């Protein structure tokens with residue numbers, strides 16, 4: 169009898185294909201603050217961070233829009249640091265978290281986990297996933313990289329104390345029953361330390377899941393070295409070989425696809441398919457997910473907004489209308505290939521541009537598991 173365990177990933181876009189037969193708006197990410205107590209070198213939204221919060225759209229108005237999206241099943245909250253101020257938690261987060269709970273919608277908050285425990289206690293009852301980043305080789309690297317873009321930095325000791333908070337908070341929240349999921353982005357800085365980072369996530373932070381994603385050169389992260397596909401494949405194999413099997417490993421935005429004609433990619437995908445407690449997530453952005461900024465009402469798709477233009481605004485259009493408009497754009501079609509045999513929904517746009525700029529991904533290229541065209 170097989171003992172393979174594949175945990176159910178609530179954020180997987182393919183659940184919508186299984187249920188509705190097509191890409192569906194089921195996932196909304198909210199930007200609920202532009203404030204943060206850190207200024208990481210690799211922050212994906214570093215250029216948007218501010219020191220004073222603007223007025224937000226009232227939660228009741230946002231909820232009216234959400235009421236119209238029958239297919240909504242997951243919501244995420246990001247920033248900045250969504251849990252930075254208790255006022256922000258009470259005014260912006262809690263109404264949406266309570267609303268989600270009342271509809272059975274699963275929720276995730278992206279936090280740097282450096283704050284006093286009382287901030288986390290305010291949301292614990294309503295939250296399904298506490299998502300954190302762990303890209304730190306050690307305390308010194310956190311102290312330097314985590315505040316790289318800050319002009320007036322706190323003292324070394326104060327920054328170091330925040331690093332220890334991450335470990336203490338993760339452990340305490342995990343012990344209290346919260347699902348804490350740590351994400352590590354693979355780049356030239358993290359790859360040499362990936363085993364140490366994984367061991368910390370599993371054994372010291374007691375996280376339930378370790379997410380592994382690529383780091384791509386964009387915005388604040390443009391100065392950081394991305395790694396090539398050969399190195400990426402090697403490090404994924406290394407992680408699988410030396411992982412703690414008790415913790416779920418989720419490969420997000422994995423830059424290897426079932427249509428690959430490279431035998432090494434196929435071997436890796438087979439290895440993942442046959443491993444307990446390891447899953448691959450189809451990229452959600454632009455497939456099941458759009459982002460709503462609660463201050464401006466702008467709706468966007470992460471990774472597709474380099475020109476700063478929103479797809480629409482919830483003050484003037486419905487979320488589903490904006491989503492349908494998005495699906496009809498050339499840029500959306502350019503990455504939305506689909507192979508039902510392997511439940512693959514194609515590459516992330518940045519990954520495609522970075523690793524496969526000339527590849528023409530064709531829907532239906534893979535007709536059965538393990539067979540490429």
Ligand code: SF4
Pocket residue numbers: 425426427428505506507510512513514515529530531532533534
């Ligand atoms: S859906 Fe696209 S990326 Fe995935 S296997 Fe098919 S052609 Fe390749």
